[in-house]
Amino acid sequence: MNQLEKQLNKYFGYPTFRPGQKEIIEDILNGKHVFATLPTGSGKSICYQLPSMMIDGKVIVVTPLLSLMEDQVKQLKKRGFKQAVAINSFNTTVERRSILNQLDAYQLIYLSPEMLQNKYVITKLRQLKISLFVIDEAHCISQWGHEFRPDYLKLNQAIEHLGDPTILALTATATPDVQKDIINHFYKIKFTKHIYPIDRDNISLIVEQLNHRSEKDAYLINLFQKWSVPTIIYFTSRKEAERVATLLGEKFSQLSVSYYHGELETSERLLIQEQFMENQIDIICATSAFGMGIDKQNIRLVIHYHIPTQLESLIQEIGRAGRDQLSSVSISLIAPNDDILPRRLIETELPSTEMVESLFASLLHIQQSETTISLNQAFIHNHWPINEVQRRFIQDYFAENDLMTQDGRIELHKIIPQIKHDLIKRVEQRSRYKLGKLDELFQWLTAKECRRQALYQSFQSTVREAKYHCCDQCGFTLEQWSPEYGKRGRELKSWQAQLQSILLPFESGGTGHE
Amino acid sequence: MFNYLLLYGLKQLKGQRSTASLYHIISGRRSTQTIQDAHFYQMTQFYSIYQKLKRVEFDQAISNLIDQGDLIIDDAGVATLTLKGERILKEWQQPKIIKAFTGIESANKAKVFSDRLALTIQTFANLSVENNQFQPINEDLAIQQWVKSYYQSQQDIKSWLINTYHHLTTFLTTIDEKQATIFVNRLSGYRNYGQTIQQLAMKHNLSNHDVHLILAASYHQLIDYIETNQIKFLAQFIPEQEQQTKKFITQSAQQTNRLLNQGYTIDQIIKIRRLKRSTIEDHIVELAYAIPNLNLSNYIETEDLNEILEEIKQINDLRLSQIKQQVGDRYSYFQIRLAIAKASH
Numbered sequence: 001m002n003q004l005e006k007q008l009n010k011y012f013g014y015p016t017f018r019p020g021q022k023e024i025i026e027d028i029l030n031g032k033h034v035f036a037t038l039p040t041g042s043g044k045s046i047c048y049q050l051p052s053m054m055i056d057g058k059v060i061v062v063t064p065l066l067s068l069m070e071d072q073v074k075q076l077k078k079r080g081f082k083q084a085v086a087i088n089s090f091n092t093t094v095e096r097r098s099i100l101n102q103l104d105a106y107q108l109i110y111l112s113p114e115m116l117q118n119k120y121v122i123t124k125l126r127q128l129k130i131s132l133f134v135i136d137e138a139h140c141i142s143q144w145g146h147e148f149r150p151d152y153l154k155l156n157q158a159i160e161h162l163g164d165p166t167i168l169a170l171t172a173t174a175t176p177d178v179q180k181d182i183i184n185h186f187y188k189i190k191f192t193k194h195i196y197p198i199d200r201d202n203i204s205l206i207v208e209q210l211n212h213r214s215e216k217d218a219y220l221i222n223l224f225q226k227w228s229v230p231t232i233i234y235f236t237s238r239k240e241a242e243r244v245a246t247l248l249g250e251k252f253s254q255l256s257v258s259y260y261h262g263e264l265e266t267s268e269r270l271l272i273q274e275q276f277m278e279n280q281i282d283i284i285c286a287t288s289a290f291g292m293g294i295d296k297q298n299i300r301l302v303i304h305y306h307i308p309t310q311l312e313s314l315i316q317e318i319g320r321a322g323r324d325q326l327s328s329v330s331i332s333l334i335a336p337n338d339d340i341l342p343r344r345l346i347e348t349e350l351p352s353t354e355m356v357e358s359l360f361a362s363l364l365h366i367q368q369s370e371t372t373i374s375l376n377q378a379f380i381h382n383h384w385p386i387n388e389v390q391r392r393f394i395q396d397y398f399a400e401n402d403l404m405t406q407d408g409r410i411e412l413h414k415i416i417p418q419i420k421h422d423l424i425k426r427v428e429q430r431s432r433y434k435l436g437k438l439d440e441l442f443q444w445l446t447a448k449e450c451r452r453q454a455l456y457q458s459f460q461s462t463v464r465e466a467k468y469h470c471c472d473q474c475g476f477t478l479e480q481w482s483p484e485y486g487k488r489g490r491e492l493k494s495w496q497a498q499l500q501s502i503l504l505p506f507e508s509g510g511t512g513h514e
Numbered sequence: 515m516f517n518y519l520l521l522y523g524l525k526q527l528k529g530q531r532s533t534a535s536l537y538h539i540i541s542g543r544r545s546t547q548t549i550q551d552a553h554f555y556q557m558t559q560f561y562s563i564y565q566k567l568k569r570v571e572f573d574q575a576i577s578n579l580i581d582q583g584d585l586i587i588d589d590a591g592v593a594t595l596t597l598k599g600e601r602i603l604k605e606w607q608q609p610k611i612i613k614a615f616t617g618i619e620s621a622n623k624a625k626v627f628s629d630r631l632a633l634t635i636q637t638f639a640n641l642s643v644e645n646n647q648f649q650p651i652n653e654d655l656a657i658q659q660w661v662k663s664y665y666q667s668q669q670d671i672k673s674w675l676i677n678t679y680h681h682l683t684t685f686l687t688t689i690d691e692k693q694a695t696i697f698v699n700r701l702s703g704y705r706n707y708g709q710t711i712q713q714l715a716m717k718h719n720l721s722n723h724d725v726h727l728i729l730a731a732s733y734h735q736l737i738d739y740i741e742t743n744q745i746k747f748l749a750q751f752i753p754e755q756e757q758q759t760k761k762f763i764t765q766s767a768q769q770t771n772r773l774l775n776q777g778y779t780i781d782q783i784i785k786i787r788r789l790k791r792s793t794i795e796d797h798i799v800e801l802a803y804a805i806p807n808l809n810l811s812n813y814i815e816t817e818d819l820n821e822i823l824e825e826i827k828q829i830n831d832l833r834l835s836q837i838k839q840q841v842g843d844r845y846s847y848f849q850i851r852l853a854i855a856k857a858s859h
Contacts, residue, residue, distance in 0.1 A: 078647045249716060258713060267653065268710040274649050275707045495686065495698040502703030503635060503679040506642045506672060 008046070011053050011081065018043050020196045024168070025051055027192050028132060033167040035138070035183060035191035039198040040172045040319030045072060048134045048168060052108040053081065057131030060162070061110045064140055064149050066090060067289075069110035075295065076108070083107040087115050100124045113140075113151035116158040119406075130165040138169040142181035147312075150396040156186065167191075172198060172319070173312040175458050198315065199456040201464045202322045204481070205471040206331045207445050216305060216333045217244065221251055223331075223478070224283070228255055229300035229485045230276075231283045234317055236306035236341045238263060238287055244305065245285040260286040291317060297324040300483045304332040309342040310437040311444060315455065326484050327468035334445055339438065346434045350427050351390040358384045359394070360420040363412065372409040393430075397423055450474050516723035519560070519612070520575060521584060521603045524593045526555040530833050532591035537572045540564045544764050546800040550851070553803060553858035559615045562622070563730055567723070575723065614731040614738070626753045628733040629657045630664075632701060632708075634751070635678070637661055638671045639703040651702045664750070674747070681748065685739045689732065692718065696725060697732045763804045767797035774798075779812075795848045802855035810856065814849045822853035 004022060008014050017025075020038050024047045027034050038044045049072075052059035063069055069086040076084040085099055085106045103109070103124055115121050135141075140149035159167065167189055169182060183191055210216055220233070235241040238261040245259035258281050260272050275281045277296050284290065288308065302321040308314050314332075322328030351359075359378065366373055375395050379386055386394075398404050401422075403414045447454050451471035456463045469476040500507070523536040531551060538548040542562025552561045576593070579585045584599035595603065633652045640648045650658060668674055686694040696718060702708040709717070714725045740748045763771070773783045783794050802808050810819065825840050837850050845853075 074649065078649060080646065246716065258710075264710075264712070267651070268712065270649065270653075271651065271702075271707050271710050272713075278705050278707060280707060495691075495695045496683065498698045499679065499682060499686070499701075502639060502698070502701050502706060503675045503682070505639050505704040 004050075007054055008050060011050065011079065012046065017046075020194060021046050024194050027194070028166060028168055029055070031166050032192045033189050034194060035169045035179075036194040036196070037171050037174055037179065037198065038194075038196050039200060040316050042196070044136075044170050044172065047170065048132060049076065049081075049108065051132055052084075055131050057129035057165075058106070059108050059132040059134065060125070060130055060165075061108065061134040061136055062113055062116065062152075062155065063110060063136035064113055064147070064151075065137065066112060069112075071294075073110060081108075084110070086110040087121070088112040089114075103128060113149060113155070117151065117154065122158065122161055125162060130162045133159055133162065133165045133167050135167065135169040138171040138182050139174045139178050141185050142174075142178045150400045153185070153400070156188070173315055173459065195460075197456070197460045197462075197464065198319075199452065199460065199463050200319055200322065201467040202325050202327055203318060204327070204329045204466060204469040204476050205318075205451040205455065206329065206476065206478070207451065207472060208331060208333050209446075210333060210335045212335055216335060217247060219333060220244065220248065220303070220305075224248065224252055224255065226478070227301070227481075227483070228252075228282055229483050230279065230296070230298055231301040231303065232291065232299060232317075232320060233283065233285045233303040233305050234308075235285060235287055236308070236345065240305065241285040241287055245283075248283060248285070255282045256280060257283045257285065260284055260290045262287065262289040288313070288317070291320050294320065295323070296320075298326070298485050299323070300326075300328050300485050302328075302330050304330075306341055307332060307334065307338060307441060307445065309346055309434065309441070311441050311455065311458075312437075314441065315459075325467075327481065328483070329478070329481060332445060339442065342438055343435070346431065346438065348387060349389045349393075349434070350431055351386065351394055353424055353427070355384050355386060355390065356394075356420060356424050356427065360415070360417070363410065363415050367412040367415060371412055372405055373412060374409050378410060393427075394423070397426060448473065515612075515727050516575065516721060517579060517584075518603070518606050519727065520579060521595060521599055522612075523557060523560065524585065525595055525600075525603060526557055527593075528555070529592055529594055531555070533572075533576050533587070533593050534591060537567070537569060541567045541569075541572075546764070546767070546796045546803075549800060549803050550855070554854065558858075559613075563615050564723070564726060565625070566726070571723070612731070614734040616734055616738075623753055624730060624733040624737060626657075627737055627751050628729070629654065630660055630751045631748075633657055633661045634664060635675075636702040637665065638675050641665075642672050642675055643704055645704060648704075649707075651708065677747065681740075681745055685736055688739070689735060693728055693732055696728050700729060763800060764797075766793075767800045770794055770797040771801055774801075795851075799848070799851045799855055802852050803858060810852050814845075814852055818845065818849070819853055819856060822850055823857055826854065826857055 004025060005016060008017060019042070020036065021043060024034055024036050024038075028047070028051055036044075036047065038047075048059055048061060061069070066086075066088050069088065070090065073084045073086045076082075083106045085108070087096060087099060087109065089112065091099065099106075100121065101124075104127075109125075111121070135152075135155060137147070138152075140147050141152040141155070142148060159165070167186070169186070169191070171178075171182070174182065179195070183193075208219060210219060233241075233244065235244070241259045241261055245257050248255065249257040256275075258272050258275070260269060264272070272281065272284070273290075273294060276284055276294070279298075285305075299321045302318050304314070304317070308317065318330040321330060363373075363378060366378070375391070375398070379391065395408075398410060399408075401419065403411055403419070405411055444451070444454050450473050452466060452474075453463050466474075469480060519540070520536070523540070524533065527533075527535060535548070535551050536557075538545070539552045539557050540560050540563055542565050549561075552558045576585070576587070579599070580587060582598075583596055584602060585593050586596060587593045629652050633650060636648070636651055640646065652658065665671075686697060689697075696714055699709045699714055699717075711722050711725050711729075714720070715722045718725070720728075737752055739745075740752065769787070770783060773786065778786065780791065780794055780798075783789075784791055787794070798813065802810065822837070822841055822845060826837060829836060829840050834847060834850060834854075837854070838845075838847065841850065
């Protein structure tokens with residue numbers, strides 16, 4: 001075993017690296033800037049977590065996924081690595097202060113991009129030796145990426161402030177165009193590229209065209225009569241996730257079915273995640289809130305009861321299956337009018353023209369008496385119901401066009417009617433773009449060619465052959481599938497036996513697991 | 515169970531208060547008015563037994579009861595039980611479990627106790643098989659810190675687990691079978707995570723509220739069991755009583771209390787704290803509820819106090835306006851409220 005593998009084994013308990021990890025880590029340790037695409041579920045995070053345990057200076061990870069950073073910090077602590085910390089809007093002001101005041105105690109520091117706009121944070125970071133600066137989800141830099149984040153455009157500045165550390169830009173889903181965009185954006189940095197194919201050869205793909213919601217229900221019931229493997233079923237609507245979980249729970253008393261969505265309390269969400277990890281739950285009916293940071297190896301089946309709004313999300317969600325590289329299946333269920341829900345979702349992600357009109361009317365009005373106003377106050381003035389995503393869109397637009405003061409207030413003298421027109425144009429542009437992405441997804445769902453080729457071809461030049469079975473278009477049906485998975489332990493019936501297994505695991509017959 | 519609790523509580527309010535008062539009592543709102551209500555309507559045992567209950571959930575449950583024809587509600591939000599509602603309440607054999615709640619004295623006690631115990635069980639179970647990689651089920655830093663220092667004080671966690679196992683088994687056989695099952699299902703151990711409220715509700719065909727109350731009641735009963743049988747090593751998990759009394763007084767009233775103890779008069783405190791007289795009076799009433807032997811002689815003569823107490827007994831109505839009518843203008847509202855507070859002890 002060489003030095004790196006020893007470290008990997010010591011900290012993570014894995015004897016060998018997955019494809020790409022070692023090469024990337026070696027380059028980083030040699031001080032090379034790295035741009036890497038690695039498929040979901042291939043252990044992207046090891047590429048910076050392991051170096052953070054080995055190198056002298058600090059490692060900074062910028063990621064827009066707040067729950068992911070929280071999860072990763074938790075996982076690392078679980079493994080006994082306590083020098084990781086997350087700084088984001090989840091922290092209270094007091095917590096953040098206290099973290100920032102003892103920043104030197106940490107090796108691995110996760111930050112949300114907006115935290116890097118905070119002068120105090122930058123000042124504190126500048127006092128440290130930053131050896132590695134990681135840009136996770138690097139596709140957020142690209143306007144043509146599916147998750148453009150204007151905050152990311154300012155990373156160049158932050159990197160300069162921090163004394164030009166080694167850069168690692170990581171992404172799982174970037175088309176060649178987006179890759180170019182990212183590399184062009186950091187024109188000062190000479191990247192060594194590690195492009196790994198994102199296709200998952202152990203996942204077989206099925207799209208099932210049905211006529212109605214009731215047929216989807218019937219399909220699931222039929223399916224679980226034959227298969228009881230660790231499964232995630234994705235929904236767009238929380239209500240539907242709950243409904244189907246209840247339905248399946250009633251139909252199959254021998255299976256453990258639960259639902260999961262963002263409305264559940266954090267402590268309850270945590271229990272469900274862990275139960276799923278420990279195979280106490282067979283089927284989980286979830287919204288897209290579930291999965292980020294779930295490192296479960298033996299998920300055999302990912303079903304889309306509702307489809308997301310773009311191929312990239314679908315690829316990510318499908319990729320949660322079969323991390324152990326064993327045969328796994330993705331099933332997308334579609335019925336007529338299934339585009340309505342994602343279309344509505346796209347609409348709610350962007351401010352409407354009326355919203356913008358009304359906001360500018362009040363801004364022009366306030367302009368007469370004030371010089372600046374915070375965006376929140378402006379919205380209160382405006383009385384127009386606006387959600388967090390829409391608010392963020394407008395805020396980003398203002399920030400990007402230099403209409404905001406340092407402390408995030410709108411500079412009212414800069415507000416002229418032209419800006420409103422430009423903003424509306426931007427909204428329309430984004431909306432067209434997103435609807436285009438949705439069309440792309442539907443084209444894939446209804447295409448008659450090989451699903452594997454069609455799904456991955458825009459992301460890479462060649463798509464590998466399937467390791468087990470390819471897709472329904474290539475003749476795969478579930479009847480041919482023989483999945484491997486660890487069976488759930490029998491459930492202990494009496495509370496007496498359960499209590500004994502919980503409190504006295506060291507006695508024989510301890511846990512209820514195999 | 516939750517629905518019964520609502521019917522019971524609304525009946526206790528005697529049509530004198532809106533349903534919101536009941537919500538404030540069971541969710542444990544820390545205001546003088548709510549504490550006063552809990553005493554007035556003899557529901558101190560239910561005070562703060564369901565802190566997580568959201569107002570919308572409460573209102574939903576009330577409107578369900580109206581739809582079922584158990585309740586009617588007037589424009590002022592005051593509920594009256596229908597004959598059907600009365601019958602349901604009467605037929606309901608108030609189970610032991612409801613009596614388990616000791617409310618006002620242990621407002622937060624059961625919650626802190628259960629959090630500490632559950633996390634200790636999970637931690638010790640894992641450590642007993644040399645596993646230190648597990649996800650703690652409780653992320654409250656205060657609770658984690660407590661468990662950490664408790665762990666450091668322990669010599670032998672296996673015997674702790676065995677002891678606890680025996681005590682819990684004995685305790686659980688004294689309560690209802692279903693209740694015991696829910697209690698155990700909720701616990702987490704080694705590679706075995708407890709069930710969520712929703713999961714338990716689904717499994718046992720109950721509402722989420724019922725599951726919550728059943729668990730809360732179980733922990734109240736467990737505390738009682740530990741205290742009665744003087745199980746010292748588990749009694750350590752019960753938070754100090756003194757701390758609780760303090761918690762029960764609002765911050766602002768505590769500050770007024772400090773000034774009173776330093777010998778300041780009401781008028782002086784009004785100046786120092788820049789508060790209205792009515793606010794300071796509210797504080798003193800609150801203190802009178804929380805501190806049984808609070809000296810009231812600065813505000814009302816003992817004889818007068820006794821006279822009002824006598825009147826209250828006679829008219830059997832705790833509404834301020836009714837009492838005021840009865841005793842006439844001889845006493846201020848402030849004095850009458852002090853008397854009512856005194857009457858609660």
